[in-house]
Amino acid sequence: QQQVKQSPQSLIVQKGGISIINCAYENTAFDYFPWYQQFPGKGPALLIAIRPDVSEKKEGRFTISFNKSAKQFSLHIMDSQPGDSATYFCAAEGVGAQKLVFGQGTRLTINP
Amino acid sequence: GAGVSQTPSNKVTEKGKYVELRCDPISGHTALYWYRQSLGQGPEFLIYFQGTGAADDSGLPNDRFFAVRPEGSVSTLKIQRTERGDSAVYLCASSLLGYEQFFGPGTRLTVL
Numbered sequence: 001q002q003q004v005k006q007s008p009q010s011l012i013v014q015k016g017g018i019s020i021i022n023c024a025y026e027n028t029a030f031d032y033f034p035w036y037q038q039f040p041g042k043g044p045a046l047l048i049a050i051r052p053d054v055s056e057k058k059e060g061r062f063t064i065s066f067n068k069s070a071k072q073f074s075l076h077i078m079d080s081q082p083g084d085s086a087t088y089f090c091a092a093e094g095v096g097a098q099k100l101v102f103g104q105g106t107r108l109t110i111n112p
Numbered sequence: 113g114a115g116v117s118q119t120p121s122n123k124v125t126e127k128g129k130y131v132e133l134r135c136d137p138i139s140g141h142t143a144l145y146w147y148r149q150s151l152g153q154g155p156e157f158l159i160y161f162q163g164t165g166a167a168d169d170s171g172l173p174n175d176r177f178f179a180v181r182p183e184g185s186v187s188t189l190k191i192q193r194t195e196r197g198d199s200a201v202y203l204c205a206s207s208l209l210g211y212e213q214f215f216g217p218g219t220r221l222t223v224l
Contacts, residue, residue: 006154032211043116043203043215044155089154093211098143098168100213102154 003027004092006103014111019077021106023090026071030092034100035064035075038087047088048075080110114138116216118204124222125194133189133219137206144187145205145213146179155203155215161187194223 006023013019023033031052036044050057050064050073057064063076077084087107091100117136125131137144143162147155157171161181169179176194181187191198201220205213 034212036215041217043205043217046212046214049212091154098160098162099145099157099171100147100155101157105152105154 003101004090004103006090006106008106009104010107010109012109012111013080015080015082017080017110019075019080019084019108019110021075021088021090021108022072023074023103024070024072025092027092027094027101028071029094029097030101031095032093033064033066033073034091034093035062036089036091036102038089038105044089077108080108082110082112084108085110116204116206116214118202118216118219120219121217122220122222124224126224127194127196129194131191131194131221133191133202133221135187135189135204135206135216137185137187137204138208138214141206141208141214142184143207143213144181145207146187146189147203147205147215149201149203149218151200158189158202191221194221196223199223 034049035047037047038044048059048062061078066073087105090103119134145160146158149155159179160168164184176192179189201218203218205215207213
């Protein structure tokens with residue numbers, strides 16, 4: 001049972017462009033939605049997170065857009081840089097659940 | 113230490129052997145989590161500790177897997193009678209407030 005669906009599986013963006021990764025969830029009890037960045041051979045690193053009481057959160061070049069009614073959220077990376085090339089995972093956690101449910105991941109490549 | 117540390121970084125074992133994987137969480141973090149990440153997939157939850165007790169072990173795949181955290185800090189994931197299907201990266205995470213989970217670099221387990 002795939003509770004969090006992520007797309008696309010892979011994405012190629014030119015330097016300076018906008019990278020957009022989408023996730024959809026099924027469980028309406030989820031109330032915390034983080035995005036993680038993972039480089040090869042490393043553990044996932046928390047990038048940015050949002051709660052469902054807001055529709056957007058921005059930190060530097062990274063923005064989460066959240067649509068509660070559609071049960072969807074997305075990560076936007078503005079002015080994408082080659083150093084952003086990594087695998088990105090969306091995740092979700094329910095109230096009191098204390099465990100993250102991850103999407104399948106998106107391999108992002110930024111061409112110089 | 114500054115972050116979550118895991119040892120060993122790599123472990124190669126033979127089918128049927130017993131292995132132990134260690135996790136040192138961020139100092140002061142009361143919550144500790146184990147996840148398993150197969151190649152090309154997102155991490156999957158295994159078990160969550162709050163203090164010394166396992167608060168949620170619903171992700172452990174079978175009774176060959178066991179984890180302990182006897183003093184509320186360091187945790188050990190134990191796998192008995194390893195199988196080739198156990199090959200994966202085992203990730204540990206810790207958190208202070210229960211939401212922001214910080215991951216270690218993982219232990220890559222290869223079962224021959």
